Amino acid sequence: MSIHEEQASIEVGEARIAGTFLTPGTLLPGVLFIHGWGGSQQQYIERARAVAAMGCIGLTFDLRGHAQTKPLFETVTRDGNLADVVAAYDCLVQRQHVDGTAIAVVGSSYGGYLASILTTMRPVRWLALRAPALYRDEDWTLPKLQLSQNQDLASYRRTLVRAADNRALQACHHFDGDVLLVESELDTIVPASVLASYREATIRARSLTYRCLDGADHGLSQELDQRAYTDALVKWLGEMLADARRSRDRSAREHDVSVSESPLPRPVQVPDFTEP
Amino acid sequence: MSIHEEQASIEVGEARIAGTFLTPGTLLPGVLFIHGWGGSQQQYIERARAVAAMGCIGLTFDLRGHAQTKPLFETVTRDGNLADVVAAYDCLVQRQHVDGTAIAVVGSSYGGYLASILTTMRPVRWLALRAPALYRDEDWTLPKLQLSQNQDLASYRRTLVRAADNRALQACHHFDGDVLLVESELDTIVPASVLASYREATIRARSLTYRCLDGADHGLSQELDQRAYTDALVKWLGEMLADARRSRDRSAREHDVSVSESPLPRPVQVPDFTEP
Numbered sequence: 001m002s003i004h005e006e007q008a009s010i011e012v013g014e015a016r017i018a019g020t021f022l023t024p025g026t027l028l029p030g031v032l033f034i035h036g037w038g039g040s041q042q043q044y045i046e047r048a049r050a051v052a053a054m055g056c057i058g059l060t061f062d063l064r065g066h067a068q069t070k071p072l073f074e075t076v077t078r079d080g081n082l083a084d085v086v087a088a089y090d091c092l093v094q095r096q097h098v099d100g101t102a103i104a105v106v107g108s109s110y111g112g113y114l115a116s117i118l119t120t121m122r123p124v125r126w127l128a129l130r131a132p133a134l135y136r137d138e139d140w141t142l143p144k145l146q147l148s149q150n151q152d153l154a155s156y157r158r159t160l161v162r163a164a165d166n167r168a169l170q171a172c173h174h175f176d177g178d179v180l181l182v183e184s185e186l187d188t189i190v191p192a193s194v195l196a197s198y199r200e201a202t203i204r205a206r207s208l209t210y211r212c213l214d215g216a217d218h219g220l221s222q223e224l225d226q227r228a229y230t231d232a233l234v235k236w237l238g239e240m241l242a243d244a245r246r247s248r249d250r251s252a253r254e255h256d257v258s259v260s261e262s263p264l265p266r267p268v269q270v271p272d273f274t275e276p
Numbered sequence: 277m278s279i280h281e282e283q284a285s286i287e288v289g290e291a292r293i294a295g296t297f298l299t300p301g302t303l304l305p306g307v308l309f310i311h312g313w314g315g316s317q318q319q320y321i322e323r324a325r326a327v328a329a330m331g332c333i334g335l336t337f338d339l340r341g342h343a344q345t346k347p348l349f350e351t352v353t354r355d356g357n358l359a360d361v362v363a364a365y366d367c368l369v370q371r372q373h374v375d376g377t378a379i380a381v382v383g384s385s386y387g388g389y390l391a392s393i394l395t396t397m398r399p400v401r402w403l404a405l406r407a408p409a410l411y412r413d414e415d416w417t418l419p420k421l422q423l424s425q426n427q428d429l430a431s432y433r434r435t436l437v438r439a440a441d442n443r444a445l446q447a448c449h450h451f452d453g454d455v456l457l458v459e460s461e462l463d464t465i466v467p468a469s470v471l472a473s474y475r476e477a478t479i480r481a482r483s484l485t486y487r488c489l490d491g492a493d494h495g496l497s498q499e500l501d502q503r504a505y506t507d508a509l510v511k512w513l514g515e516m517l518a519d520a521r522r523s524r525d526r527s528a529r530e531h532d533v534s535v536s537e538s539p540l541p542r543p544v545q546v547p548d549f550t551e552p
Contacts, residue, residue: 010367019364020317020335020337022328022334023328041295045298052299058298061284
């Protein structure tokens with residue numbers, strides 16, 4: 001978050017004193033939340049509130065085939081849902097006050113799979129994947145619901161998949177932003193081997209934070225695990241935002257130019273005068 | 277910080293999907309910084325930046341007799357400087373986006389003394405005093421510079437002063453918001469007994485956080501101590517803001533009404549559907 005500084009002249013009776021207003025900059029990081037298959041934006045609304053409280057603009061949305069468009073559940077394809085994700089991303093970036101260079105994308109399961117692919121289509125700085133699912137590249141335009149029958153996913157997900165052989169993993173392979181990977185210890189839908197495939201794929205990431213939620217299942221059916229995931233996500237994002245702020249400040253100082261929203265020179269910290 | 281929620285309808289080709297934007301509310305906490313005698317607003321500008329990065333609107337300013345109005349150094353009175361503080365407070369509260377019910381006042385030394393008295397004149401929720409100075413109530417309209425000769429301050433500050441006998445302490449005695457008190461261990465100007473007087477006075481405070489900076493002098497002449505003070509201040513304010521957010525959420529839930537900026541009903545956290 002950038003800081004805006006503005007000189008003020010304060011009236012005191014007939015006199016005037018000098019002041020400086022310091023306000024959060026007008027450009028805020030944006031965070032896109034992508035729910036899992038069979039879910040809805042409700043899964044992420046509490047987390048989006050927590051993230052807004054950190055000074056970000058969040059966007060949750062319902063993938064086609066879910067919530068109000070539930071009738072499309074049996075026919076919607078990965079291609080269609082990826083178009084949803086891109087449309088939601090564009091909607092977020094076009095939103096007033098959103099800093100298009102500071103976008104985080106957060107996805108669970110099928111949403112994590114789509115989030116990974118999005119990074120090849122739009123600029124993403126931070127990528128958070130919880131129990132990201134994996135599908136074979138084939139049948140791209142087949143209804144998503146049929147993949148479980150057609151692709152023998154259970155056995156596919158028990159093997160370590162090479163990045164070159166999978167569109168989502170390849171996206172992760174090329175991604176050079178920061179990554180959070182969250183595993184559920186007792187996940188039988190997206191087992192540890194899938195997380196290992198994602199982890200191995202993200203070799204170019206600027207940073208990797210990998211966490212395993214002990215005792216959690218795929219859907220985080222325990223309230224405790226929901227909270228643990230929220231905590232991990234919020235803490236990680238807080239660290240990323242602080243880091244981004246520091247590096248922007250440092251770069252502004254090194255190049256001896258003020259950051260665009262901070263027109264005043266950066267003064268040194270002066271000790272207090274000794275009060276007599 | 278309040279959260280604003282807004283339904284969105286996102287176009288995907290010919291179709292539409294439902295989304296929800298979550299943005300930081302438009303009302304932000306305000307923080308007023310009051311420098312010490314002989315200082316200037318430069319003392320607080322870095323801290324004000326840190327506080328703005330937490331989503332607050334900060335205001336630093338130069339007391340009369342300082343910086344641009346230095347010629348008044350020998351004639352300005354406590355009464356005059358208190359008027360400056362009130363004018364700066366009013367300027368902050370009138371600023372667009374500042375939440376007048378969420379104002380913090382931060383003062384060092386003479387600035388802490390003035391901050392305490394301000395709480396009897398304007399609504400203050402959070403009060404942070406670093407090495408707050410103490411003067412006898414008499415000679416209120418005498419130039420501030422003459423008090424050290426007229427009031428035998430050194431011996432006054434070595435005694436424990438009762439709240440009833442001092443205007444600033446009495447203000448603290450009636451203050452029911454949250455208080456941060458920061459002492460410098462090796463302070464010879466405002467010794468430990470003054471801090472004890474302030475601490476004893478704040479018996480009605482909603483919370484009290486008392487910290488002593490080991491090895492620090494009155495003016496925090498070591499860069500290390502400057503940082504330690506900033507850290508203590510930022511950590512305390514972060515806790516206060518998080519606390520305020522929680523209690524607002526709780527109260528909105530208990531009364532079964534949405535908070536003003538959050539028109540959507542608060543959904544329960546739903547577990548993810550199990551991805552097939």
